[in-house]
Structure formats: C-alpha cells, structure tokens
Amino acid sequence: MLVVAEVRRAPTDERWCxxxxxxxxxxxxxxxxxxxxxxxxxxxxxxxxxxxxxDSTHALPAPIAAGTARATTYLVCVDSWRVPLGMRVETQDVRARHPS
Structure with a gap:
C-alpha cells in the first residue's frame, strides 16, 4: 500500500507553477x-x-521498496492563461495510483 505521507509547496517565479x-x-x-x-x-x-x-499527472519515483519512503519534488503547472494577474495556484490534492 502506497501512502502520500507529506506534501510541501513552494512558489516559483511563475504564478501558474x-x-x-x-x-x-x-x-x-x-x-x-x-x-x-x-x-x-x-x-x-x-x-x-x-x-x-x-488535475495533472506525473510518474511515481519508482521503485519504492517495501517498508521505505521516498520524497520527490515535482514542478506542477497549469496553463498560464488560467491564472490572470492577481490570482495564484495552490496544489491541495495529491493522490498516488499504482497497479495492484
């Protein structure tokens, strides 16, 4: 069973990422x-x-051995036109999917 244990967000120079x-x-x-x-x-x-x-998808940092943890940083962006000046993005939902 794969669990999303911790999520940390950090801004970039682009408001849509x-x-x-x-x-x-x-x-x-x-x-x-x-x-x-x-x-x-x-x-x-x-x-x-x-x-x-x-929603956007990225590959898991596989393989992840049984009983271990792995942290990976992803650059998550939406189309720039979706985030006009004065607006921002917040990646609030993170789910992992893998074959059973």
Whole structure:
C-alpha cells in the first residue's frame, strides 16, 4: 500500500507553477514498481475564491521498496492563461495510483 505521507509547496517565479515535494511511504509487503501521482491544483482568486481545480499527472519515483519512503519534488503547472494577474495556484490534492 502506497501512502502520500507529506506534501510541501513552494512558489516559483511563475504564478501558474509550484514546486511540490511529496513523500511517499510504501507500507505494503512488496515494492511499488510503477504508477502515477495526480495533483489537483486549485486556481485561487485575489479574494480567496477557489475558481477551478486542474488535475495533472506525473510518474511515481519508482521503485519504492517495501517498508521505505521516498520524497520527490515535482514542478506542477497549469496553463498560464488560467491564472490572470492577481490570482495564484495552490496544489491541495495529491493522490498516488499504482497497479495492484
């Protein structure tokens, strides 16, 4: 079983991107050899209104041995036109998917 244990966000020079560091913990009995991580990036307006959520996927940092953890930093971006001046992104949702 693969668990998303910790998520840390950091801004970039572009308001439509973030560096998102994710720690994955494999609590199962076998190695995770492949899969994807899905990021739900929220577009937040100047007044704090959540206007939209855009999903993106990246590859898991496989393999992750049984009983171990691995942290990886991803550059998560949405299309620049989706984030007008005064708005920002927040990657709030992170899910790991891998074959059973």
């Amino acid at each position: 973030e560096n998102v560091t994710v720690e994955f913990r494999n609590t199962g009995g076998t190695a995770v050899r492949s899969g994807t991580v899905v990021f739900g990036t929220h577009i937040i307006g100047a007044l704090g209104i959540d206007w939209a959520t855009i």
